[in-house]
Amino acid sequence: MPLIRKDAASSAPAREHADLLRSDDADERWRAARSLATSPAGAAALGAALAGEQDPRVREAIFTSLARLGAVDSVLPHLRSDDANLRTGALDALRAMTDAVRPHLRSLLADPDPDVRLLSCELTRALPAREANSLMIEVIDREAHANVCASAVDVLAELGEATAIASLERCATRFAGQGFLPFAIQVAIERIKAQQEATDG
């Protein structure tokens, strides 16, 4: 057995950096945020520091470190923030950790908060097309909120497959009165069909 166990050795500096996240000096907080990218023990402290962090540069560094750690649980709560900067920062970080986000996607897409559902559609873009396609079909089949559907349709327009067409058509009928959705759905269907022809031919 090694003389010093690895986790014990790495958690002491992590605690020190976690304290520095509350420093009055933004440069110190920036350095602390970056240093914690390699210690899983720091994820909780990084997540907690986000809410109070006013310096956008330090926020950015915290999100990058959380993305490197794949610390989904520390980032997710901020997807619900009223602060647009924090909310979109969280989304960017989640976008950068596809593998860690993957197990959470289905429940995010069924979240009671439509804003969370809407933003989560974006996260499927990084998945293999087939997987994203079926998740987005599920969304437009059951979703009552026009803007969430719009977000799913935007993803389908990029990587949708022929299996999505029937659901897209039903969605267009449901929201026939809303100018944007029928428009977007028509474009998405055209793109999927063109893509299909190209791959078949």
Add this chain to the structure above:
Amino acid sequence: MTKRVLIIDDANLVRMYYRDALQRAGYETAEAMNGLEALEYLLAQPADLLIVDVNMPTMDGLTFLRALRRQALPLAATPALVTSTEAAQVDINAARAAGANFYLVKPIAQDLFLRYVALLCGGAPQGASR
């Protein structure tokens, strides 16, 4: 002079929807996918109106507006129509505080959209099809 509208939105189909409406109404359009790209664009070419989404990667719409309003004139005074999926009063207030001239909640019908565009651009556009 044809009025130029810069559409700032990360959603491809939303940009297309606005572009479609604006071009048919005789406006010139340009597009950016987030706030930083918009700032970069505006340093090269002015616009008569900005259509600004809120939730965008790398730089959200409100951070963009605050940065825009800190630029030198006349750039800083470019009118901005914020279009967002966020419908709560707190979001509308935040957009106003950041420098939005008007706030519309998505989804937005093209005719209503064009009415506000014309209003913020100062009258109906030249070369409008009707």
Add this chain to the structure above:
Amino acid sequence: MDEATSVNEEEFRRLCDFLYRRTGMIFTETKRYYVERRVQERMQATGATSFASYFARLRSNVRGEIEQFVNAFTINETYFYREDHQLQCLTRDLLAERTAAKQTGDRLRIWSVPCSTGEEPYSIAMWLLDNWPQVDRYDIEIVGSDIDTRVLDAARTGIYGKRALMRLSPEQIAKYFQQLDEERWQILDDLRGSVGFAPVNLIEPAETLTQGRFDVIFCRNVLIYFDDTSRRVAAENLYEALAPGGFICLGHTESMSRISPLFEVRRFEDAIVYQRPLKRRA
């Protein structure tokens, strides 16, 4: 361009959108022809018969097609005085700002990363000698870095073929090179001595930190190969490697706007560059 290989407006927009999301490469309508040419090259290479079938291949990254596509924009482009509008910007605008608060004899540091086989850092040195009257007033340090130690060895040796020299005048070649034989020229010892080389991995903070702070960084055509997380880490490393107020120049298809909000965009007559803000805003 025939019907099958042409790219219509809608397709061009979709392609741009895709490239922007995946690689951070950014193309406007004015670059359309240039992009179409690269698409045609790749269609030919992959045997695609229509844009749509090529795009399907690109999207699902069949046999690393995304990297192949990016390569079509960047490889075979390492020659002296490449993208000289940025060098023009360096001597016309950037250095004036960077030296405004410096005294005679102060150090001025420029970093070329990645520098590959050295064409870029040597070009910077030659350009400054030829185009910047204040060149002798400051202690100029030019550093070239790359992750690949083999290219750094080649850079230190400084031997180049005709292709690399194509943008230089016979006078410049005579002034800065020694001809070894029909096909090879070597950078003169004096000039070689003026550029330092050090291996660096841009996404390793420990490695970039040891390089100290620079006044200007040239970082062209590397961020487009990184994934989202690596791009963010690299941007933060570059930020730390800049003195406050320092500038960073990216490649012609790149924009910091897709990568990081840490920098401020500055537009000069010859180029768009990104700046580490002098003071932080609360």
